[in-house]
Amino acid sequence: MAIRNIRVEGDPVLAKVCRPVTEMNDHYREILDDMTETMRSADGVGLAAPQVGILRRLVVVEVDDVLYELVNPEIVSTEGEQYGSEGCLSVPGYAGNVKRPMKVTVKALDRNGEPVEYTGEGLLARAFCHELDHLDGIIYTSKADDLHKLGEDEEDSEEDEE
Numbered sequence: 672m673a674i675r676n677i678r679v680e681g682d683p684v685l686a687k688v689c690r691p692v693t694e695m696n697d698h699y700r701e702i703l704d705d706m707t708e709t710m711r712s713a714d715g716v717g718l719a720a721p722q723v724g725i726l727r728r729l730v731v732v733e734v735d736d737v738l739y740e741l742v743n744p745e746i747v748s749t750e751g752e753q754y755g756s757e758g759c760l761s762v763p764g765y766a767g768n769v770k771r772p773m774k775v776t777v778k779a780l781d782r783n784g785e786p787v788e789y790t791g792e793g794l795l796a797r798a799f800c801h802e803l804d805h806l807d808g809i810i811y812t813s814k815a816d817d818l819h820k821l822g823e824d825e826e827d828s829e830e831d832e833e
Contacts, residue, residue: 672701672708675723680762680810684721689728689806691743695784699729703740703782706731715760717798719805722761730779730802734795741787744779744803753793757801757811758821767815771797 678684692699702725710718710731717732730741751773758766775796778788791799801811812818 672704674712675705675709677709677713677718677722677760678724680759680812682761684724684726685761685805685810686808687721687726688808689719689721689726691728692780695742695780695782699727699742700782702727702729703731703742707733707738707740710760713760716794717802718760719802721805721808728806730799730806732795732798732802734791734798739789739799740782741777741779741799741802742781742784744777744799744806746775746799746803747778747788748776749796750774753797755797757797757815759801759811761805761810762812764821765812765818766821767812767818769797769801769811769814769816771800775799777803 706718706723709723716734720727720729728743730744732739749772753773754768754770756766757769774792776790777799781787
């Protein structure tokens with residue numbers, strides 16, 4: 672396993688639509704392993720292949736100590752709505768509020784090419800949506816309200832309004 676470089680906003684690879692994985696093999700399993708190690712080393716919740724420069728439909732998400740490896744994932748159903756803060760390893764130092772479904776069901780293949788289906792609520796639903804957006808060249812900043820630099824003193828901005 673290896674930690675890969677995370678591409679940041681402005682890198683053209685992040686704006687491209689990823690191609691499907693046509694056959695699971697050791698090469699793609701190694702990429703999933705590297706993505707997991709990279710995500711964990713950066714304290715992330717999820718990572719999509721284009722974030723490490725690979726234009727394939729591969730995603731890893733880890734919420735509540737459960738690792739989800741998704742190959743060719745697609746959202747098959749959504750319910751409800753949530754609105755909350757998101758950040759991204761490809762947009763370091765920033766966060767913004769994004770509207771997402773409260774509950775999401777995703778179908779995909781696992782690392783062995785077997786079909787899987789997961790339903791996530793709350794943070795897991797948000798993470799699934801966020802990472803699947805990356806596979807279509809979408810970064811959360813294009814959907815976010817109130818994009819701000821982390822650590823900004825909110826009191827200063829309130830004083831500016833007075």
